[in-house]
Amino acid sequence: MSTKETYKASFDELQKIVAEMESGEIGVDELADKVKRASVLIQKCKEILSKTEVDVQKILDGLDES
């Protein structure tokens, strides 16, 4: 799964939870679980924005091949 797909899936699920909560479909009983799940998703999305997985060595190796 690519970063984009991970992000999209997480964000979509997050929005679903938000929509559910905003429409009042979630009761107090489910609240804790949903919020917990949502915070995991938020964390996941935030990590994508705050981390780059770049292998600099690979870039340099690629530039040397010629």
Add this chain to the structure above:
Amino acid sequence: MPVSGPSYSLLELCENIKGVLRSTYTQTYWVRAEINTLNLYPASGHCYPDLVEKQNGSIVAQMRANLWKGDYQRINSTFLNVLKEPLRDGIKVLMLVEIQFHPVYGLSLNIQDMDPAFSLGDLEQEKQRCIQTLKEEGLLSRNRALPKPWLPQRIALISDASSKGYGDFTKVLAEANKQWGYAFYFHLFPAVLQGERAVVTIQEQLQKIQKVKTHFDVVALVRGGGGEVGMACYNNLELNRALTTFSLPVLTGIGHASNLTVAEQIAWHNAITPTKLAEWLVQQFHNLSVPLQKCEEALTKSGLEVVADARQDLQHALRLLVATARSRQISHRAEWQQTVQQLSSSSRYLTKHHHNLLEQNRQQITQGMAVRSRSETLSLDQSFRQLLTGFKQTLGNQRQRLDFLNTQVQNLSPEQVLKRGFSIVTQGGKPLNNTKDIQLNRELKIQLFRGELSAQPIEIHHSNEPI
């Protein structure tokens, strides 16, 4: 071949030609040509431009020219001012020339002045030609048609590390990282960013990036500072062809105030300065981050609302309960108090009433008793007296009657009767008063007042008549 007529030395010929030319070309002329090479000699400051005219890419005319230091400096300054381009190779010029012939250097043109407006128009035409060509080749929108980079995070940066533009660009990205934690990665592919050399070096860097393109999301062409001279390179057809056909989105931030260059027009995204380009990149992060944050806020808000709603419901229920209980209590208390009051007042009333009744009774009784006892005493006395009187009377009467009866009784006693001469006849001890009861020849006893005798019935005469 034998010589017939006079012969001339080379110099004589040259001098002759020179004389003919001078007499024929007596003035200066405006001539259109392309500076094939400028041939500036920095030491002397003079230029010896190679002028050409091309038709369909082939040189159809060519001539050397001289541009002396003073003229060059003046003209170049005007060009920089008007065209934002220096005098350089490849530029088309309209120049004021004097035709000169030198026995050693041959035919050449002494350039005295140039019209920058002509060159400007030509540059613009060149730009339009570039656009037209790209359009014809179907390349004008090639790069822009690439899919939007989902998150332009890894940047192949074509720039000059010493330039202001590079500094501005990287500063914004660093700030975004510091402020919002956005992670950018960029790798510098150094290039000359203006003038003739730019066309070549930028293309070289694009070729390098091509090899490692999987590591990058976008290519950013960043330039800024160092004046706005030499921007015509960005209208170069070859460079633009390389840019537009590149397989990654090309972003430009080449900071200048003049009209958009072709490179900027074909770029996937163009920003007017390196700073703006960096801000645009940051914005792409915002575009993902802000909805995320909104979700987070909405989540918090909704979560709090759910809790608050529940709490409110609870409080509402509680208040209702308390209110109901209280009102019940109050109504019960009121009822109870009412009952107590009713009870109290009615009991008081009853008590009083009964007391009154009792009192009344008592009074009545007392009164009645008094009256009655008095009257009864009276009537009793009376009755008694009456009774006594009656009794006396009755007693007197009875006595009289008794006396009378006694007298009668005395009168009817057998003795009295016997005394008066009557006798009692008995037969077998049984007194006789009817002849029919007499048995003949049976002894009769006859009692007299004094004495008794016996007799015997001989004959009986029955009387039919009652006595």
